[in-house]
Amino acid sequence: MANQEISQGSGRTRFKRKLQQSLGGWGVFLQGFVEHPVMVGSIIPSSRFTIRKMLAPVDWDHCRLFVEYGPGVGTFCRPVLDHLRKDGTLIVIDTNKLFIDYLNRQIVDRRFIAVHGSAEDVEEIIRAHGHSHADYILSGLPFSTLPAGVGHRIAAATYRGIRQGGAFLTYQFSKAAQNFTEQYFDRVESGLEWRNVPPCHLAWSWKGEA
Numbered sequence: 001m002a003n004q005e006i007s008q009g010s011g012r013t014r015f016k017r018k019l020q021q022s023l024g025g026w027g028v029f030l031q032g033f034v035e036h037p038v039m040v041g042s043i044i045p046s047s048r049f050t051i052r053k054m055l056a057p058v059d060w061d062h063c064r065l066f067v068e069y070g071p072g073v074g075t076f077c078r079p080v081l082d083h084l085r086k087d088g089t090l091i092v093i094d095t096n097k098l099f100i101d102y103l104n105r106q107i108v109d110r111r112f113i114a115v116h117g118s119a120e121d122v123e124e125i126i127r128a129h130g131h132s133h134a135d136y137i138l139s140g141l142p143f144s145t146l147p148a149g150v151g152h153r154i155a156a157a158t159y160r161g162i163r164q165g166g167a168f169l170t171y172q173f174s175k176a177a178q179n180f181t182e183q184y185f186d187r188v189e190s191g192l193e194w195r196n197v198p199p200c201h202l203a204w205s206w207k208g209e210a
């Protein structure tokens with residue numbers, strides 16, 4: 001019986017590994033969604049149009065620390081690293097270890113740090129890596145399905161974790177993220193990207209005056 005369980009278990013593991021190998025990042029994202037649908041919140045990664053529009057207002061010359069919540073399989077990581085200064089740092093934080101392990105295998109860049117943890121702990125994570133504040137924080141978190149209280153804790157910790165003049169960039173299929181950031185940030189601009197499945201609400205929530 002024990003042997004049968006072991007062989008069934010390893011068969012499942014082999015199947016998952018084969019699926020990941022044949023589908024690449026998409027297979028890992030699909031597996032993450034199947035295992036944690038509420039936390040992942042979407043079955044399709046963001047489009048390149050969403051990425052371009054979301055990152056457009058970032059002042060890359062003055063960005064030393066960029067933080068991303070919920071990178072998934074890293075749809076935004078490569079574009080962020082392409083723009084980031086040579087001495088900059090990108091910290092990504094995800095509660096799903098499957099995604100963090102995948103990113104650590106895929107992205108070899110000394111500016112890149114992948115943390116298995118929650119966005120609620122962003123201030124400790126920033127300090128643990130030698131910074132006082134982030135210049136920008138990006139979020140793909142499913143704010144509408146986060147457990148009660150978590151959205152408020154993340155929005156408040158994010159405001160404290162960003163420098164004056166920095167911004168919290170959020171994208172989601174609903175306006176849920178923006179509804180949270182409007183309660184904490186000083187100025188919020190918003191937009192819609194239709195070339196995404198489904199169309200995506202974007203918000204740029206600024207700390208400090210324009």
Ligand SMILES: C[S@@+](CC[C@H](N)C(=O)[O-])C[C@H]1O[C@@H](n2cnc3c(N)ncnc32)[C@H](O)[C@@H]1O
Nearest residue numbers: 042045046070071072075094095096118119140
């Ligand atoms: C919709 S997916 C984002 C996908 C990806 N960023 C993209 O653009 O395609 C949401 C991600 O948020 C992560 N997540 C959910 N709650 C979290 C939390 N409290 N802290 C950090 N990551 C979280 C999930 O594991 C998942 O990777």
